[in-house]
Amino acid sequence: MEIYGVFQVIWWLLLGVLLVGLAVMVGMDMGVGTILRYVGRTDLERRVALNIIGPHWEGNQVWFVLGGGAVFAAFPLIYATAFSGFYVVMLLLLWSMILRPLGFEYRSKLPSAAWRSTWDWALFVSGLVPMVVFGAAFGNLFEGVPFHFSWNLTSTYTGSFLGLLNSFAILCGLLSASLSVFMGSVAVMNGGEGVIYERSRTLARVSSVLAMVLFAAGGFWVHSMQGYVLTNGPGAGVPQTPMQQVVTLTDGAWFANFHAHGLLWLLPALGFAGMLLGLLATGARRSHMAWWLGALAWIGVIGTAGVALFPFLLPSSSVPAQSLTVWNSSSSQLTLTWMVGFALVFVPLIVWYTSWAFYVMRGKVSAEHVAADEHSY
Amino acid sequence: MHDITVVDLSRWQFATTALYHFLFVPLTLGLSFMLAAMETVYVTTGKQIYRDMAQFWGKLFLINFALGVATGLTMEFEFGTNWSFYSSFVGDIFGAPLAIEGLMAFFLEATFVGLMVFGWDRMRRGQHLAVTYMVAFGSNLSALWILIANSFMQAPEGAHFNPVTMRMELSSFSQLIFSHDAQAKFVHTSIAGYVTGAIFVAGISAWYMLRNRHTELARRSFRMAVLFGVLSTAGVITLGDALGFVGGQAQPTKLAAMEGLWKSEPAPMPFNLVAFPSQKDQVNHADVQVPYALSLLVTHSMDGTVPGFDKLEQQAVERIRNGIPAVEALQTLSSKPGDADALAQFRAHEKDLGFGFLVQRYSEDVSKATDAEISKAARDTIPQVAPIFWSFRAMVAMGLAMLAFFVLGVIYSLRNRIERKRWFLKFSVLMIPVPFLASEAGWLVAELGRQPWTVYQLLPTWMSASTHSVGYMIFSLAGFVGLYTMFIIAEMYLMVRAIRKGPEPPHAGDSDWDSGPVLGNSVTGQAEG
Numbered sequence A: 001m002e003i004y005g006v007f008q009v010i011w012w013l014l015l016g017v018l019l020v021g022l023a024v025m026v027g028m029d030m031g032v033g034t035i036l037r038y039v040g041r042t043d044l045e046r047r048v049a050l051n052i053i054g055p056h057w058e059g060n061q062v063w064f065v066l067g068g069g070a071v072f073a074a075f076p077l078i079y080a081t082a083f084s085g086f087y088v089v090m091l092l093l094l095w096s097m098i099l100r101p102l103g104f105e106y107r108s109k110l111p112s113a114a115w116r117s118t119w120d121w122a123l124f125v126s127g128l129v130p131m132v133v134f135g136a137a138f139g140n141l142f143e144g145v146p147f148h149f150s151w152n153l154t155s156t157y158t159g160s161f162l163g164l165l166n167s168f169a170i171l172c173g174l175l176s177a178s179l180s181v182f183m184g185s186v187a188v189m190n191g192g193e194g195v196i197y198e199r200s201r202t203l204a205r206v207s208s209v210l211a212m213v214l215f216a217a218g219g220f221w222v223h224s225m226q227g228y229v230l231t232n233g234p235g236a237g238v239p240q241t242p243m244q245q246v247v248t249l250t251d252g253a254w255f256a257n258f259h260a261h262g263l264l265w266l267l268p269a270l271g272f273a274g275m276l277l278g279l280l281a282t283g284a285r286r287s288h289m290a291w292w293l294g295a296l297a298w299i300g301v302i303g304t305a306g307v308a309l310f311p312f313l314l315p316s317s318s319v320p321a322q323s324l325t326v327w328n329s330s331s332s333q334l335t336l337t338w339m340v341g342f343a344l345v346f347v348p349l350i351v352w353y354t355s356w357a358f359y360v361m362r363g364k365v366s367a368e369h370v371a372a373d374e375h376s377y
Numbered sequence B: 001m002h003d004i005t006v007v008d009l010s011r012w013q014f015a016t017t018a019l020y021h022f023l024f025v026p027l028t029l030g031l032s033f034m035l036a037a038m039e040t041v042y043v044t045t046g047k048q049i050y051r052d053m054a055q056f057w058g059k060l061f062l063i064n065f066a067l068g069v070a071t072g073l074t075m076e077f078e079f080g081t082n083w084s085f086y087s088s089f090v091g092d093i094f095g096a097p098l099a100i101e102g103l104m105a106f107f108l109e110a111t112f113v114g115l116m117v118f119g120w121d122r123m124r125r126g127q128h129l130a131v132t133y134m135v136a137f138g139s140n141l142s143a144l145w146i147l148i149a150n151s152f153m154q155a156p157e158g159a160h161f162n163p164v165t166m167r168m169e170l171s172s173f174s175q176l177i178f179s180h181d182a183q184a185k186f187v188h189t190s191i192a193g194y195v196t197g198a199i200f201v202a203g204i205s206a207w208y209m210l211r212n213r214h215t216e217l218a219r220r221s222f223r224m225a226v227l228f229g230v231l232s233t234a235g236v237i238t239l240g241d242a243l244g245f246v247g248g249q250a251q252p253t254k255l256a257a258m259e260g261l262w263k264s265e266p267a268p269m270p271f272n273l274v275a276f277p278s279q280k281d282q283v284n285h286a287d288v289q290v291p292y293a294l295s296l297l298v299t300h301s302m303d304g305t306v307p308g309f310d311k312l313e314q315q316a317v318e319r320i321r322n323g324i325p326a327v328e329a330l331q332t333l334s335s336k337p338g339d340a341d342a343l344a345q346f347r348a349h350e351k352d353l354g355f356g357f358l359v360q361r362y363s364e365d366v367s368k369a370t371d372a373e374i375s376k377a378a379r380d381t382i383p384q385v386a387p388i389f390w391s392f393r394a395m396v397a398m399g400l401a402m403l404a405f406f407v408l409g410v411i412y413s414l415r416n417r418i419e420r421k422r423w424f425l426k427f428s429v430l431m432i433p434v435p436f437l438a439s440e441a442g443w444l445v446a447e448l449g450r451q452p453w454t455v456y457q458l459l460p461t462w463m464s465a466s467t468h469s470v471g472y473m474i475f476s477l478a479g480f481v482g483l484y485t486m487f488i489i490a491e492m493y494l495m496v497r498a499i500r501k502g503p504e505p506p507h508a509g510d511s512d513w514d515s516g517p518v519l520g521n522s523v524t525g526q527a528e529g
Helices: A003-039 A043-053 A057-074 A076-085 A087-097 A099-107 A113-143 A167-191 A194-223 A253-260 A262-283 A287-309 A333-360 A367-372 B004-045 B048-082 B084-118 B125-154 B173-177 B180-210 B215-250 B252-259 B293-299 B309-335 B340-360 B371-380 B385-414 B422-431 B433-448 B470-501
Strands: A147-149 A155-157 A226-232 A246-251 A312-314 B159-162 B167-170 B271-278 B283-290 B453-455
Touching (some): A003 A057, A003 A099, A003 A113, A003 A287, A043 A113, A043 A167, A043 A194, A057 A099, A057 A333, A076 A155, A076 B084, A087 A113, A087 B048, A087 B470, A099 B048, A099 B470, A113 A167, A113 A287, A167 A287, A194 A262, A194 A287, A226 A253, A246 A253, A253 A262, A253 A287, A262 A287, B004 B048, B004 B180, B004 B215, B004 B433, B048 B180, B125 B173, B125 B453, B180 B215, B180 B422, B215 B293, B252 B385, B252 B433, B271 B385, B309 B371, B340 B371, B385 B422, B385 B433
Antiparallel strands (some): A147 A155, A226 A246, B159 B167
């Protein structure tokens, strides 16, 4: 394979790393938002739950921003085609996400119960909606999205908004929301005590079971689905446009990579193992271990989806031959090389100082402290 | 084919969301360094008052920061959602600085802002100070990468068109990041943020002094702010001049619009101090001119000239004619990749490709473009002169006013007369909106002056937008306006409330503290022992 092809694959892997970072870190915070009204019945209980992720949500959210920037830099055609095609869904995602910073910063600034309750609903919406959209977007990748290109690669999306919210996409959305609730719940267990600990433990157990069921159901569903096969094209590491390939649809084709490379079955196995052991760990009140198991479950789920689709990134259901793949939608070799360099330096640095931030703020968040500290959310 | 209404609505949406985002950015840039400066004094001298200052201004910083972050999320994705063709056409270059911004800057800023707020009691003083500096460096680095990206749109460097992939691609990373426009723009814009931070602190401190509240904290904050401000304003003006110099060479149509230059004139050229430019008649009405000044200002010499729109429009006609064969060649290459004749034709006309795209707005098949369509496209290369002309003058006037304000402020403050100059304190409060307006005016000059291009002379705005329906665009624009209006109301309310409430009561045994009457407090007016 050309060196360019190697960089394309490296960036495909890095995209996976960023998605896992997004799912684990942002998903955890969103899970806390989703369960906030259930876990906390009184204002103080809710404030404790919020302050557990209080020092970190802002940094975590950058995984989302970085995800957007990295797709732009490494796969510009995906950034351009997917985000404009998913327009209304993207608006829902952005509008609900921009409620979050304000929910955190503004909620506890006024004593009014109505004010706080409004922001709690805002945090619920901005926790649940983006995670459902995130999963649903992945679901749509398996089914293909109706778009095509003109001669100069202007993309046109021909589907409707509701078409993106079909039943398989919603199943994927619920899977992503369940894992997010699991991570949010164990995060609250990590930093909380007493009644909020018990409530989130219940939620963690329910959501891990739900995630297992949905992940399995999704697998069976995909098996009966028509998958896309790249039968001819310039291939890896060759500069090209999406106008030069032949794509066919075959039943069960999304399992082809697994059949070809048996070791890949470890990815779905990792997903299930993470969820099952996560369930057992929450049962045993080992919430820190459950958090790491949840992160493994995310790696398994995202890895499974990515490997099943490979080399496709955004299949076109209306003109399958114009489907976007790792080979035809990536940046040039020079850009990919520079960006690999930046990622290799900065991603470890980010992981290092994020860990330090968690270390500094380690320990339980007590209700007394939240009530007394003027900086608390 | 693009619907021009959709393009216009997309422009409105981007302008609205970007200008709104930039209401919060300058204060973040400037206030973060002021917080770091205050905390540095606290750590080195151990005086509690400086910790109180850092914490109080830090609280206001966060209210502003939240909206800056929230509205920044929109920006990161809006290129893809609304400027789809732009994104795929230049994403190979433009995406890189955005991604690096996330990796290098935004992560730093956002991770440490949490520690800055929650970590006061969890770290040693020096550690917390380092954290505050990380927030300041992170936010300023963030501005650096975003402005590198923006500069690529203004004065594209380090890129070429690849006919195989049908898009612009990076040719030199160092040319991209060290472009002259990017350097001048970064310093000009980030220092404008420092000016904003300085006036914000000075204005609110003046408000406390007028009411005899928290006078110790206010006096010290005021002095720090005006010192920081006078240096910064001088820097903004110097770098603004440099940016005008660099940008004027790179973007002659923007410069001509800023100066209302319809006709080319021999050196030394006069400067239009006041004028009412008419787009239709291509003349200025009622103009007041300063002889020789324009040559001096924009070329830094007496015998320099810059072209007016008469020359520029004529050049555009020629470049459109030269660009048409480039577009035709690309159409051939799209269906027959590697066709040698088409490739040779493309190479011969490559430099005017963007101008060929310009006429495609009027004639989809460029080979059939008539003379009338070509002159219409050439006329399009003249941006809307009046708003650019006036935004530029408004920005400069506000910049000079702020310089005068800070000079007076420094004199009064260093002579310890500031609390007696009540007129000046009142004036300081009124100055608070000025730097925000000046920044917005600056962006209007930069981005309206870039029209009709998204990437100057490479990619026309009309081609860049996503192919949405008018209904979708009305829906999204209305949604943004509605949400953002609610946000600004909540933000202003909380900001004003936090300012009225003032700094938190001091820790026990703090002698620097002075208690004044607190608004809405039942003990107001009572004698206190």
